[in-house]
Amino acid sequence: MKVLLSWLKEFAPEIEGDPISLGERLSHLGLAVEEMSVLGEGLDGVVVGRILDLRPHPDAERIQLVDVDLGDGNATQICCGAFNMQVGDHVPVATIGSVLPDGLEISQRKLRGQLSNGMCCSPAELGLGDDHDGIMILPEDSDATSPGAPITEALGMQRDILWDLEVNANRPDAMSVSGVARDLAASLGIPFGYPEYEFVEGSTRLSDLSSVEIIDPTLCGRFAVRAALGVSIGESPRWMQNRLISLGMRPINNVVDVSNYVMLELGQPNHTYDLAKVPEGHLAIRRASEGEAITTLDGEERSLITEDGVIANIRGEAIGIAGVMGGLSTEISTSTTDVLVEVAWWDPPSISRTVKRLNLMSEASMRFRRGADYGDNIERALGRIGNLLTDGGAQIASGIEQDTGDLPSRESIKVRASKINGLLGVDLSAKDMKSHLESIGFEVSVKKGDLSVTIPTWRWDTITETDISEEVARMYGYENIRRSVPKGTAPGALTQYQKNRRRVREILVGAACDETMPMPFLAPGDLRSAGLAEEAISLTNPLVHEESLLRTSLLPGQLKVIAFNQSHRVEDLRFFEIGHVFLASSDGVLPDEREHLSVALVDVHVSEMVDLLYVLGNELALPNLQLASDELPGMHPGRAAEILVAGQSCGVIGEVDPRVLMSYGVNGRVSWLELNLGKVLSGPLGKKSYRSVSKYPSSDVDLAFDVPESVSSASILGCLRKAGSDLLQQVKLFDAYSGDAIEEGHRSLAYRLRFQADDRTLTDDEVAALRLKCIQLVEKKTEARLRL
Amino acid sequence: MSEYQKLIDGARGAAESSQNADELALARSKFLGKKSLLSDAKKGLGKLEEVERAAAGKELNEVLNLIEEVFEQREAALQEEAWNLQFESERLDLSERLETLRRGHLHLITQARDHLEDVFVGMGFTVAEGPEVETAWYNFEALNIPDWHPARGNFDTIFVNLGSPEEVMLRSHTSPVQVRTMENHQPPIYVVAPGRTFRTDSADATHLPAFNQIEGLVVDKGITMGDLAGTIDSFVQAFFGSEVKSRLRPSYFPFTEPSAEFDISRPDGSWLELGGCGMVHPNVLSNCGIDPEEWQGFAFGFGIDRLVAMRFQLDDIRELVVNDARFLRQF
Structure with missing residues (x-):
């Protein structure tokens, strides 16, 4: 909402102070100043010029030569790029030496x-609104527009x-100049009042011309009309146009401008009908019938539903959408002579739903949705319209026609001073509260320290004791509330889950991985290109088609990141991400949302990824971490495994299928890990417990096995650990080899076993027995054979 | 010159001319070994008269010690020489970095989020989280935003094709976590809820459709708006520095009453709007099964991405989702 200081002063003449501190005050009232500008400055040296002659520039098509009289009777030549003026027009001319509001210096x-001895100006160049289209043509209606006049x-x-x-949405009253003035006056402690809007009613009685009827009282609380007769449509006075332009509205004609002016001034949206086009001047307010059609002012034909409200004529035809937009059939035109003006109060939720459904936002509907004034302001607005139209030469028919429907309750509410003090943390007396509230139009009586408050009709959104507390706080000043800290604070902490998640991040950062955070949206086809199941939850209103699905895996997003970085020649790519994925769920309406961890290492051996997984597993004490080789979606068929924690599937590890990499434009190889972090960290984690370090010497034994491809190293390790029992202090794969001397399809795996007892030095015989036991179990349980 | 002096001089000469440990050992055995002159002399002592033996033994011992010392000194000198040779041959230019080891980098948002969490944990808060896809109940209705409310339009919600139309959405703020927290815990409640949020804002230099917020919620007996202002002030000083001031200005959110924007001071004395806050609306408390006559509370929230952009003077916030490693590795 834009407001002018001069306009505010019409309601609170004593407003004083520098614009900056007045702006601060408005901000502290909850009317935050987004921009402040000074009007009418920088126009020294801009004068009225009368066009004497127009002729083409001999050497430039887009420029014409203009001779203007700047008051001295002589012709001054100006080059001008606009062609919208005629000889005899009066236009603003910036003379040599003047500096325009935008800083342009005229020479x-x-x-x-x-x-060129100056510049003919458009309204925008003078700081008057946004109109850049052509030179401003001045009206010739007064002495002030004679050539040379400032x-x-x-x-x-x-x-x-x-x-x-x-x-804000809870301040319908502040969507008007008068409403802002009320707040500001209260804050400054100066009087606020409405001027008397005088006009004489004509002899024609409105009741002979028009009648109104509210058929659905839940839609419309009040509906009132006045009529102006003998209107001649033309331009509105310059001062009114100036104000409309300043507040961001384009002047149209003397009737529409009055309508808009009163809406801005008093916050009361209103609608004008060409009375001649309303049979018998009758208006009825009802809900629309399903599929009812109407052509609105913007020329669009719209189909309505039973929730929408309409204004209908006596024939039952809809001629306007209630509170949202008028109909084309009764629009004011140049031939209009008699005007019917409507001021109404509409049920905000009803208007809101229609606005949203039809996506028809307007200055009027914005005010109705927030709750316009349903009190005397309706008569005031009709009076102000009468007053302004009379000034334009119209006759006002005597009287108002109106009907009422359901209005908000105006019963006073009980407000406990103690509750307000307790909520705000202040110590105000009921009397203080009363004066704060009365300053902005609330009616208050104090009884036994409590308040009985009647809420003004312009504050539809204000209903409860708590709402009142905000009004008290606002007028008392938020900045005056003494600061304290809550007394009952217990020690804060992260949950074990949150601590572990941070630990995971630290480990991965330590492993030289950079954390990524791509957006969770996927394009259709992304999942298929990644070799994954295509089902994904879709968005109803995606911003772009490429971001219309919710990810079910972190793989597509991470591959895009890798491809992006490779295309920018960034090397040594090692990434991780912790983020949510969204799977369809049969349980309730929400998806099965999971927190996943992914790690992508580019161009490293996949065993590094496995090592990384085990580092994570050890650090987090994941119980019974195992890999089960498998063919998995999106993964290299021979280099992938399912991750099992405590016997449950928790993720995948391996190399990404090179065909997937190709379709994402990724070069090289990518090792991939994706873990259901939520599940892993929420499940029971093992405990790290102390085991004393043996003081006795240890013995190492190396065993090399000939292992067919079908046998995993993990299964051999399992046998070795089992056979070695507690005395096998450590076992490590130290060499893997295939080639010469090894059968095709087999490999040699060599393990170093370290035996050690806690209570004695193992004898050679004991170690030999253990060695044999290990070999026997491996050979018994697997097809691996000791290499001799 | 005595016989002994000759030996000593001879040993000295032999030691000096030894060029390595082996030569030195050889020379040493010549003078001190079992078949050396001195060894013979030692054996000869037994044949002497007792009176002479003591004096001769003493003299012999002195000679032995002296020669021993000669060889020890030479040994030390040779060792020193060997070390020096090794050191010289192993000289390296340590500025020849191969950069084989590096540490990864946490995303800026994570860093900021961790920092914020730590500050609030220090102030007695715990950290709550919730789903990113929410129902209208959690995102709007429980927060006192009925379906017709004009404020709904401000949220520019991205809806999800689940349930009935506009029933399920990507949460447009972190406030649903407030509702979930209150539904599951009776007061006192002191939580912050950081997380990802979504709106239909096309990505540009200052907007992202997916961004991050942090939300705070306190519900306890006798919590006041003064407590809200004081908590914001403590946080601002802990996070931005003790010289930074805060202020509240009236505003409007359907889920708080009274509502406020909070600003922080900039070095030039102007104010920067950081976030929104207010006293939890009684309807919100009731919706979550908490009696508003018994408990009061406040809530506050602000954007993490904007904070990060401000702190690091990012001129394009899209950097935060592009994941260019050259960007990620700067922080």
């Missing part, structure tokens, strides 16, 4: 050999301050 210069006089412009305020 004499030559354009393609022709002298433009500020010609336009009736005063130096003024314009604030652009951010108004």
